[in-house]
Amino acid sequence: MLDINRISKTFNKGTVNEKKALNGLELHLKEGDFVTVIGGNGAGKSTMLNAIAGTWYVDEGSIVIDGIDVTRLPEHKRAAYLGRVFQDPMTGTAASMQIEENLALAARRGKRRNLRVGITAKERDSYKEQLKILELGLENRLTTGVGLLSGGQRQALTLLMATLQKPKLLLLDEHTAALDPKTAAKVLEATDRIVGRDALTTIMITHNMKDAIAHGNRLVMMHEGQIIYDVSGEEKKRLTVADLLHKFEEVSGGEFANDRMILA
């Protein structure tokens, strides 16, 4: 479903701030894979997702989604294949528009937008139905402005928007990191329900090792713009936080002390 072939990306080339964020990264996903991604700050996790989404073009390598080479496709065209939820709850929704208007925008991802009405009565009913899966009561607040929602509600809504039209690939970038533990758990549950229901091919970045182990069928660890550890299946199920910690110390030369990684 996804083939990332040796991609590299260097930011601020030729300046003192030069930073090789992706270094010949290689990753291949099968249809229905749900992979969790962990790694220290600056390991290149977000950069990998941005490369897939087309926020900018990669310097080298190619990205193929379901047989379609998207390496040179602009961001808004790749959007047809992708669902995205971002770390910052403000990023994924249009605050000045209503819940149903945001959903209607998402429902038209990858389609031509012309002078037809922006949201039909039939759609409204179906959104009401679909919002129920989030279990947040948003189904009764279709015309509420998104700017009035809490961060957790916005993330959940963004998740629904990302999956309203089944994407070939769902990209989640620490989408619960900005939420309090209770809300984070709720959004994660909703994530599992939706991903399970549609058997979505998913990449989920998290800094919570427990979550990384508990969710998905595959786990990769990133370090300095590369994937340095990749487990799946039974082996992943047997994984413990201590194992991951050990693995991390091994590759980073023992100086692993990252307060953003939640160990317990």
Add this chain to the structure above:
Amino acid sequence: MNIMLLINALPGACAQGLIWGIMAIGVFITYRILDLADLTVDGTMCTGGAVCIMMMLSGYNVWVSLLVAFLAGTLAGLVTGVLHTLLGIPAILAGILTQLGLYSINLRIMDDKANQAINVDKYDLLVSLRYIKGVPIYKNTLFLTVLIIAVLIAVLYWFFGTELGCSIRATGSNPNMSRAQGINTDVSKIIGLMLSNGIVAFASGLYAQYQGFADINAGRGAIVIGLAAVIIGQVIFGRFHGNFAFKLVSVALGGVIYYLVLQVVLWLGLKANDLKLISAVIVAIFLAIPHLKEKYFSKPVKKGGASRA
């Protein structure tokens, strides 16, 4: 000071305010919906009048002339849009470049003259300062401008409810989200700029007729007046939380209030030459109000009280 003088001047002030209200609706599209400050309008607020008057002088029907004025405005918006999106020039600078270029183009349109008059007795004008009093209702400028505004608002209300219109609103609200939802934000911005400048040029065509001439300086400071109308409308009517159509109505009313205030200030004894200074002061005050309100007059929020989960 004679109060009758002021009262007699009010209908004219309302008419001018309504025409500038149309212009301000154009500014609203860029400034509020797209979140862009577009200075092209200082040029298009002259272009529309120049095109309209020159076409009428050559014998074209007033509606055809206004339509071509509108199209000329959309072209100017297209130029700014391309400069900004495809060529990556910051929006303000792109607008200034187009505006500067338009100065030469406007002069060419007006046959290298700084002013082109049109005789209200010889030509069939749609609006005029002579049509304020003592004309049948269907010829009355106040009535016609209100009608035009009503139609314009209805059309915009429909347009911004379509798929395309929604994608333009989304682009202004959150460009990152818009691209993630497959919206070409460059195209959205270009369409918004074209529509905005088309409306401004249309208002310019009306304003030139109202005054009885097109003038090369007609657009100087237009953006300030447009912003004034948008902001006055928001400050005064914002508390009512109306829908999109209501917001557009408040913008138009903002234009009227702006002209009424100007009229009073003039009546108090200031000279017409002081208008630009007064405009700048009025806009500065109204721009500052929301900021000052927030800073000095809002109730202090308890620390840690409003946690956002």
